Amino acid sequence: MIYADNAATTKICDSAFEKMLPFLREQYGNASSQYSLGAKAKRAVEEARKKIAAAIGAESLEITFTSGGSEANSWAIRCFAETYRNKPVHIITSAIEHHSVRNTCHALEQNGIDVTWLPVKTTGLVDAADVEAAIKPHTKLVSIMLANNEISTIQPIEEIGRLLKDKNIVLHTDAVQAVGHIPVDVKALQIDFLTASAHKFNGAKGTGILYKRSGLGISPLIFGGEQERGLRAGTENVAGIVAAGYAIEESAGMMSDEAKRLCEMVEITIRGVKEKIPSVRVNGDTASRLPGIINLGFCDVSGEALVHLLDLKGICVSASAACTSGRDEPTHVLLALGQNEQQAKSAIRISYGRYNTMDEAAVIASAICDAYAKIKANL
Numbered sequence: 058m059i060y061a062d063n064a065a066t067t068k069i070c071d072s073a074f075e076k077m078l079p080f081l082r083e084q085y086g087n088a089s090s091q092y093s094l095g096a097k098a099k100r101a102v103e104e105a106r107k108k109i110a111a112a113i114g115a116e117s118l119e120i121t122f123t124s125g126g127s128e129a130n131s132w133a134i135r136c137f138a139e140t141y142r143n144k145p146v147h148i149i150t151s152a153i154e155h156h157s158v159r160n161t162c163h164a165l166e167q168n169g170i171d172v173t174w175l176p177v178k179t180t181g182l183v184d185a186a187d188v189e190a191a192i193k194p195h196t197k198l199v200s201i202m203l204a205n206n207e208i209s210t211i212q213p214i215e216e217i218g219r220l221l222k223d224k225n226i227v228l229h230t231d232a233v234q235a236v237g238h239i240p241v242d243v244k245a246l247q248i249d250f251l252t253a254s255a256h257k258f259n260g261a262k263g264t265g266i267l268y269k270r271s272g273l274g275i276s277p278l279i280f281g282g283e284q285e286r287g288l289r290a291g292t293e294n295v296a297g298i299v300a301a302g303y304a305i306e307e308s309a310g311m312m313s314d315e316a317k318r319l320c321e322m323v324e325i326t327i328r329g330v331k332e333k334i335p336s337v338r339v340n341g342d343t344a345s346r347l348p349g350i351i352n353l354g355f356c357d358v359s360g361e362a363l364v365h366l367l368d369l370k371g372i373c374v375s376a377s378a379a380c381t382s383g384r385d386e387p388t389h390v391l392l393a394l395g396q397n398e399q400q401a402k403s404a405i406r407i408s409y410g411r412y413n414t415m416d417e418a419a420v421i422a423s424a425i426c427d428a429y430a431k432i433k434a435n436l
């Protein structure tokens with residue numbers, strides 16, 4: 058099998074796996090318990106919090122653990138908007154956000170909150186000038202992702218952060234695809250809320266992270282005990298949190314070498330496909346992009362058919378519509394780039410990660426060409 062769908066999820070790295078195991082068996086204490094078994098769990102959670110904070114230039118107190126990226130996104134946006142109970146609230150977001158941001162904003166919109174959906178350029182880039190132009194007197198929140206999960210475009214968050222700085226508007230960024238893969242510094246980017254998820258950087262599934270700049274208010278996501286400073290009640294997922302700490306440490310340590318390697322794999326893939334299918338389109342921005350994700354559009358064949366044929370050869374990639382799969386709808390991301398329905402349905406996403414090799418990149422390129430030829434022959 059060749060797994061090239063790391064934007065969907067990653068395999069847990071050895072250090073994270075080994076360090077989390079004891080917390081499921083020998084040291085299974087509840088982090089809130091008074092005896093030493095509980096204290097040990099608590100200490101491990103706080104150590105992990107420190108590692109996560111250090112990786113994004115934050116303080117430990119600014120990190121809250123959740124069950125995942127979706128939970129953190131949904132919480133930040135919904136509960137922040139709720140703090141304005143009786144006042145008008147305007148939120149600015151983009152047309153290419155992950156569903157956890159998109160559907161949260163849709164739900165708020167249905168409850169009467171004013172939402173602006175910013176268009177993007179054909180490369181997927183948000184124009185910071187558009188953010189500025191969309192600001193209204195009651196704008197309270199801007200939520201724009203750091204890097205897109207389908208086309209990998211990296212948004213000009215630093216520029217957006219700079220222009221919001223003195224306007225008393227809070228900036229949230231979904232950094233799930235960025236953290237652990239490219240340098241992220243919440244202070245340099247002037248971010249107020251940031252979302253990350255451990256299973257996207259070789260941690261375990263079920264552990265998300267919400268960074269909240271200290272001093273900023275938000276209502277609790279889950280009411281109950283005093284876990285996570287009363288903001289997110291419930292017994293901590295100690296093992297998952299421990300794994301997240303080790304996973305981020307390992308990712309940070311190899312980040313720049315990994316980025317170079319992944320970029321090369323992407324180049325090999327694009328070159329290999331272009332050689333036989335010159336009409337292939339590389340979706341997204343060519344300069345401002347994540348190292349390991351490529352989205353290829355084929356115009357005249359369906360992405361889902363390609364994914365299926367590749368699967369038969371043991372290759373895991375995704376049709377761009379990963380999160381809407383089963384609904385046969387083109388992804389909102391490619392439509393927002395100005396592509397038509399057929400173009401949007403012809404795309405596949407290949408996302409390389411820690412455990413992929415250069416050889417695999419070449420194998421995937423030729424498998425894509427074979428699958429494409431096969432589908433064309435049967436048309």
Ligand SMILES: *Cc1c(COP(=O)(O)O)cnc(C)c1O
Pocket residue numbers: 064065124125126127128130155157202204205206231232233234254255256257263264265
């Ligand atoms: C995967 C992903 C999420 C959701 O994270 P989960 O931990 O799977 O809930 C949110 N945003 C982006 C950009 C993602 O890629």
